[in-house]
Every structure is written in C-alpha cells, then in structure tokens.
Amino acid sequence: MSNAHFNRGPAYGLSAEVKNKLAQKYDPQRERELRAWIEGTTGRRIGDSFMDGLKDGVILCELINKLQPGSVQKVNEPVQNWHKLENIGNFLRAITRYGVKPHDIFEANDLFENTNHTQVQSTLIALASQAKTKGNNVGLGVKYAEKQQRRFHPEKLREGRNIIGLQMGTNKFASQQGMTAYGTRRHLYDPKLGTDQPLDQATISLQMGTNKGASQAGMTAPGTKRQIFEPALGMEHCDTLTIGLQMGSNKGASQQGMTVYGLPRQVYDPKYCGGPELLGHDGLDGFDTPH
Numbered sequence: 001m002s003n004a005h006f007n008r009g010p011a012y013g014l015s016a017e018v019k020n021k022l023a024q025k026y027d028p029q030r031e032r033e034l035r036a037w038i039e040g041t042t043g044r045r046i047g048d049s050f051m052d053g054l055k056d057g058v059i060l061c062e063l064i065n066k067l068q069p070g071s072v073q074k075v076n077e078p079v080q081n082w083h084k085l086e087n088i089g090n091f092l093r094a095i096t097r098y099g100v101k102p103h104d105i106f107e108a109n110d111l112f113e114n115t116n117h118t119q120v121q122s123t124l125i126a127l128a129s130q131a132k133t134k135g136n137n138v139g140l141g142v143k144y145a146e147k148q149q150r151r152f153h154p155e156k157l158r159e160g161r162n163i164i165g166l167q168m169g170t171n172k173f174a175s176q177q178g179m180t181a182y183g184t185r186r187h188l189y190d191p192k193l194g195t196d197q198p199l200d201q202a203t204i205s206l207q208m209g210t211n212k213g214a215s216q217a218g219m220t221a222p223g224t225k226r227q228i229f230e231p232a233l234g235m236e237h238c239d240t241l242t243i244g245l246q247m248g249s250n251k252g253a254s255q256q257g258m259t260v261y262g263l264p265r266q267v268y269d270p271k272y273c274g275g276p277e278l279l280g281h282d283g284l285d286g287f288d289t290p291h
Contacts, residue, residue: 025118033140034124041066051117057087064094067131071098085112095123099130 031050039045042062046053054060056078064071071094076083088108096105104126110116129141 026121030121030125030140034121034128037128037138037140038063038124051111051114051120054120055112056084057091060091061087061094064091064098064127067127067134067136068094068098081112088112095127095130098127099134100126 035046035050038059042059044059044062046059058075058078061072061075072087072090075090076087078084078087085108088111092105092108096102100123104123106116106119106123111120125141128138129144132138132141133144133146
C-alpha cells in the first residue's frame, strides 16, 4: 500500500480556507519546546520535520511508555501504512487512560494525512500538562489543579438547604416595619425642607394636598349645578335652592286650566277676540241674532 493512497490532494474553496486558519494557529515556539521535551524523554532524535518524524507513531508510543510504562504493549515497525496508523491509535488510547481529556485528543488522520497539525500540537501540550501534574519534570504546559473532594454528613447537607446563599442576596435584619397596605401612598419626608417628620404612615404630606378642616357642608346632589359667588364682582350670595330668572320662574304656578293630555287647548288673544264675558256657556257670542 503506497503513501499516496493516504495523502489528500490540495484543498480548495472552504476547505482551503479552514485549513489555512488552522495553520495560522500553529505555534513554532511550542514546536521547539515539544521537540526538546520529547527528544529528552525518549532519547531519540525526531528529525528536521517535526510532524513527519512523528507520523509513524513509533516515537509517540515510546513517549507514553516512558511516562507510564506498559501503556503500549507492542510497537509496530513502520513497514506499511497500517502499521503506522495502528501505532498512532495505540498512542491515542494510551494517553486517554493516562488522563488526557477526550476533547484535547487529535484524530489519527490529523497527523497521518497532515490535515490538522494545530490539533496535534494541542494534544501534545495537554499530555505535557498531565505529565507535569503527575510529578514529571516537564518544562512546558500547565499543572492542573488537584481535585479536592470533601464529604459532608447527611445532617449537615440537610441544614444547608435552609440557608440562602449570598449569590441570591441577603435578608439579614430585614423586616416589614413601616410597611403600608398595598396601593397606599407612603409619606415623603425631606429633612432639608425643615418639615416635621410624620408620626405615622397615615400622615399625608402637603405635597399631596391636605384635607384638614374639610367637610361636606354645602355639597349638593350629584349633577346639580352649584351657585358661583364672587364678592369682588358685587354678586349677592344666594343659596343653591333658588332658581335664577334666566332659567325662568315657576312662582305662582298651578295646574289650573290644564286639560287632559292630548286635548287641544284654546288660544285666546284679546287683540283679535272680544272679552271672555262675550262668550256664552255654549261657546257662541252673546249678541242676539235675528231669526
């Protein structure tokens, strides 16, 4: 099986753009640090091309065996491509058991087909960090924080359910003192204005108006017109029961002469008719008429 079978052709379009962005994240300084650490740990020289020297998986398997002996039982000689891929797969499974997180581990084709060298570099840095955490002398990576596991008594855990955490705020010293009924206005007191502090919440401040001395004296029924009296205009005060002449008058009014509803009424005008005494009881005039 030839190497050309596993090598991809040139990328175009979006694939080429993604590959270029991944290549830009590759750190040459990190590569030099990784080369020094791997060569110092395994005692083998990688070669001029860092990734090509790791592509057969032999140095990677020796690296994990140095960190944790017996991680890879058999290291294949890189005779054919499937030997190389098997070595890379054994290395990836071994570093997973060693403690490297799965999301930090590259895929075999990322190294063998040169598709994502940045991820390969990130995996090796994560492996160095894990080795430093386990006490190995590694000059790169970070030391992971150790897990601090605490165990509490079940009774103590039940007590904690009744405590409100400070992230939710605190109600310490809180009370309902001074609270008024829902919808009631609260008194506004400002010491700068020199106003007296109210004794209770029932006091209404002057900003809201006052009902002191208020009564319902002089109030009329709803809808009734009220008399407007102005002394400066010389208007005489009158009560609200008097009907003004502008509205007409019913003084001396009676129902005398009223007929039944619907009957016509006699209209009398002295300029056109004689006096009422000229009319007889039968409705005819009182003069004698020649027979």
